[in-house]
Amino acid sequence: MTEPLLKTELCGLHMDSLIVLLSGCVGFGEEYTRVEGFSNRDVGAICLKGTTGSLRPGNAPHRIYETPAGMLNAIGLQNPGVDAVVDNILPTLDFSETRFIANVSGSTLEEYIEVTRRFDDSPIDAIEINISCPNVKEGGVAFGNDPAMSARVVEACRGVTDKPLITKLSPNQTDIAANAKGCIEAGTDGFSVINTLMGMAIDIESRKPVIGNNQGGLSGPAIKPVALLKVHQVYQVCREHNIPIIGQGGINSARDAIEFLLAGASAVGVGTALFYDPLICPKINAGIANYMRQHGFASVSDMTGCLQLNG
Amino acid sequence: MHKSYREPIKLEQASVISQHHFDGEQHILRLHSPRCAQAAKAGQFVHLTVGPELALRRPISIMLADARQGYIDLLYKVVGSGTRILSQRRPGDSISLLGPVGKPFSVSQGTRLPLLIGGGVGMPPMIFLAHELRQHKQLQPFVILGSEVAFPFDLEPSQHLVDGLPDGVIACMPLLQQWGIPSRLASRQGFAGCHDGFVTDLARNWLDTLTADSLKQVELFSCGPEPMLQAVAQLAADYDLPCQLSLEEYMACAVGGCAGCTVAVTSQQQTRMQRVCVDGPVFAARQIYPDLFTTRQVNQ
Numbered sequence: 001m002t003e004p005l006l007k008t009e010l011c012g013l014h015m016d017s018l019i020v021l022l023s024g025c026v027g028f029g030e031e032y033t034r035v036e037g038f039s040n041r042d043v044g045a046i047c048l049k050g051t052t053g054s055l056r057p058g059n060a061p062h063r064i065y066e067t068p069a070g071m072l073n074a075i076g077l078q079n080p081g082v083d084a085v086v087d088n089i090l091p092t093l094d095f096s097e098t099r100f101i102a103n104v105s106g107s108t109l110e111e112y113i114e115v116t117r118r119f120d121d122s123p124i125d126a127i128e129i130n131i132s133c134p135n136v137k138e139g140g141v142a143f144g145n146d147p148a149m150s151a152r153v154v155e156a157c158r159g160v161t162d163k164p165l166i167t168k169l170s171p172n173q174t175d176i177a178a179n180a181k182g183c184i185e186a187g188t189d190g191f192s193v194i195n196t197l198m199g200m201a202i203d204i205e206s207r208k209p210v211i212g213n214n215q216g217g218l219s220g221p222a223i224k225p226v227a228l229l230k231v232h233q234v235y236q237v238c239r240e241h242n243i244p245i246i247g248q249g250g251i252n253s254a255r256d257a258i259e260f261l262l263a264g265a266s267a268v269g270v271g272t273a274l275f276y277d278p279l280i281c282p283k284i285n286a287g288i289a290n291y292m293r294q295h296g297f298a299s300v301s302d303m304t305g306c307l308q309l310n311g
Numbered sequence: 312m313h314k315s316y317r318e319p320i321k322l323e324q325a326s327v328i329s330q331h332h333f334d335g336e337q338h339i340l341r342l343h344s345p346r347c348a349q350a351a352k353a354g355q356f357v358h359l360t361v362g363p364e365l366a367l368r369r370p371i372s373i374m375l376a377d378a379r380q381g382y383i384d385l386l387y388k389v390v391g392s393g394t395r396i397l398s399q400r401r402p403g404d405s406i407s408l409l410g411p412v413g414k415p416f417s418v419s420q421g422t423r424l425p426l427l428i429g430g431g432v433g434m435p436p437m438i439f440l441a442h443e444l445r446q447h448k449q450l451q452p453f454v455i456l457g458s459e460v461a462f463p464f465d466l467e468p469s470q471h472l473v474d475g476l477p478d479g480v481i482a483c484m485p486l487l488q489q490w491g492i493p494s495r496l497a498s499r500q501g502f503a504g505c506h507d508g509f510v511t512d513l514a515r516n517w518l519d520t521l522t523a524d525s526l527k528q529v530e531l532f533s534c535g536p537e538p539m540l541q542a543v544a545q546l547a548a549d550y551d552l553p554c555q556l557s558l559e560e561y562m563a564c565a566v567g568g569c570a571g572c573t574v575a576v577t578s579q580q581q582t583r584m585q586r587v588c589v590d591g592p593v594f595a596a597r598q599i600y601p602d603l604f605t606t607r608q609v610n611q
Binding site for chain 1: 574
């Protein structure tokens with residue numbers, strides 16, 4: 001059990017901790033429970049692996065590669081398809097342990113709608129929309145890199161579900177705050193900020209990219225300063241509308257998590273850090289609770305956006 | 312389709328007991344990790360934090376686990392920054408260890424003559440498997456090891472006669488000899504007593520001496536570089552033998568959470584990406600190299 005001090009509410013979800021395990025890092029919610037000492041109860045919510053309309057085999061190897069203070073990944077949305085997730089995987093999850101959030105991906109607007117609709121008719125607690133996927137009908141540009149396309153995806157998903165909708169924003173765009181504004185108008189209930197930054201690693205002997213997909217998403221401590229700034233920028237839009245942010249990108253300690261809260265996050269995402277230390281979440285919980293006691297914060301929400309900018 | 316191996320994975324703070332260095336940047340690391348040692352099976356690996364400089368863990372296969380004394384031995388070669396940092400760890404150093412991970416080897420029913428083929432840093436799982444097989448008196452394993460750098464052990468003449476091998480191929484691994492298991496070595500580096508060629512040459516020599524009935528009792532187990540695994544799979548296809556291969560791939564989580572370490576696995580005409588960490592690392596050869604097996608129906 002986590003400390004009562006860490007209980008919070010996000011998009012109507014009651015969470016025992018402000019930590020959210022990030023999509024793509026923890027499979028479909030049960031993989032890490034094999035590690036002795038790990039418990040889903042130590043986190044407030046778990047975002048399941050990105051799910052598409054039908055089975056996706058994913059990319060050719062190598063899919064991951066360590067880079068300075070981080071790692072690249074290009075998994076390629078390997079998943080069994082939404083029907084298999086809803087019919088075979090969701091029934092195996094213990095919803096008393098934590099909140100489970102589906103992660104919806106698609107190549108077309110229609111696919112986003114189809115997957116969201118299927119999850120709407122399931123016990124899932126909330127739906128996160130991954131708008132960083134390439135739009136195959138419009139030249140393969142990622143939906144999330146264009147504010148108008150982002151808003152269209154959110155609007156379409158909003159139209160088929162009443163469950164809380166969380167939009168995962170990409171840092172690979174010019175004005176993330178403008179994009180966030182459009183997504184709020186389109187009906188999102190919250191944001192995940194940020195998705196990975198696109199990057200490359202090269203093997204100088206073979207003169208080829210190390211990653212099978214040539215490029216991959218950079219995560220880990222290397223992207224934390226970028227993520228913090230993006231959370232700060234998105235928060236400027238969100239606070240007027242009371243829209244919460246799950247701050248994420250390189251969080252590896254309680255201190256990192258607190259920085260994100262101060263920048264404007266209401267909850268924090270942990271992903272790559274779990275690969276380093278599978279038991280990191282209880283440590284982050286304890287560190288945040290200590291900080292709250294030391295600084296007189298009575299609730300997690302009191303910390304959100306407490307950043308005092310230099311004059 | 313393979314079922315994921317669902318035994319618990321331990322996370323323990325292991326301490327370095329010893330680290331021995333060999334030619335070719337090979338190292339044998341002995342770690343005090345009693346809980347992992349207790350549970351480890353041949354074919355499994357550990358996922359190690361190599362040092363403070365690199366955060367992502369590195370998967371290293373287990374060469375031997377001593378449950379009674381609480382240690383595991385790892386043989387690895389420096390191939391990049393992670394293994395280089397690992398090679399600098401000294402007795403007394405503490406290393407975070409996740410393990411044992413992965414689906415172990417499993418000897419099929421009807422197998423009497425397990426043939427173990429290990430190449431380079433693929434030798435450790437074969438040594439561990441040989442150690443397990445010696446507990447089963449009805450099994451008569453034969454081990455063939457190959458290396459293109461000096462073997463990380465002193466060679467000695469084998470006291471076991473093995474039919475069909477070229478003259479002068481008499482060198483063996485002392486530890487296996489001590490366990491009463493015949494072994495032979497191959498290398499193209501001209502090491503004394505070793506076969507000047509491939510591990511699969513020796514395997515063919517030996518298989519050719521067997522009767523049809525004996526051949527039905529052979530099962531291949533292998534770990535090593537990809538071209539060698541493919542050659543072993545070809546051998547399995549040619550002789551119609553069941554064959555289990557242990558694979559490796561870059562890994563992030565090693566618990567099945569990230570799907571970063573997948574390989575293409577073909578089963579019942581369907582090819583899917585499966586995770587080396589928990590769906591493997593041991594897979595049936597015909598599932599990894601289905602094209603080699605298309606002309607024959609091979610028992611698994």
